[in-house]
Amino acid sequence: MIEPRLSAEMIVQSLLRRVNQNGGFGVVLRKGDRISGAILIICLEKGKDPRLLEKMPSLDGPSTWQVIWPQDTEKKQDLDEYLERRTGFDPDLWLIELDVPDAERLTAEIT
Structure with a gap:
């Protein structure tokens, strides 16, 4: 089901x-x-240190938001190229785009 x-x-x-309730800025x-x-x-966070999150399915429970960029690989891609x-x-x-401290925590609270 x-x-x-x-x-x-x-x-x-x-x-x-x-x-917006937490004093940050978000835009589509x-x-x-x-x-x-x-x-x-x-x-x-304050316009710096971009991270890209995506909701990934899990085998043993609900989906979670995971960082998909930057990846710790030798071949680092530009974010614009990736997008x-x-x-x-x-x-x-x-x-x-969310500009707020601890955005990962906020995304986890929504799901």
Whole structure:
């Protein structure tokens, strides 16, 4: 049986509202599919140290937000290059930017 879940648009709106309540800034950079689009979150703190989060499925429980960029590999990609390639593969993708301390904690609270 398929478990009910929030739409992508509802998750994005909840994250933006939560960030604003905590004194941060959030903006939608790219709108995706309202119901089931994947969501990528660029997390910043005072405009610095970007990290990219994506909700990943788990085998033993609910999905969790995980850092997918930067990766600790020898071949470091530019974030813009990665996002351009990713949106080419998935045109239904949401891209939001959150500038708030401890954005990972906020995303975990929403889910």
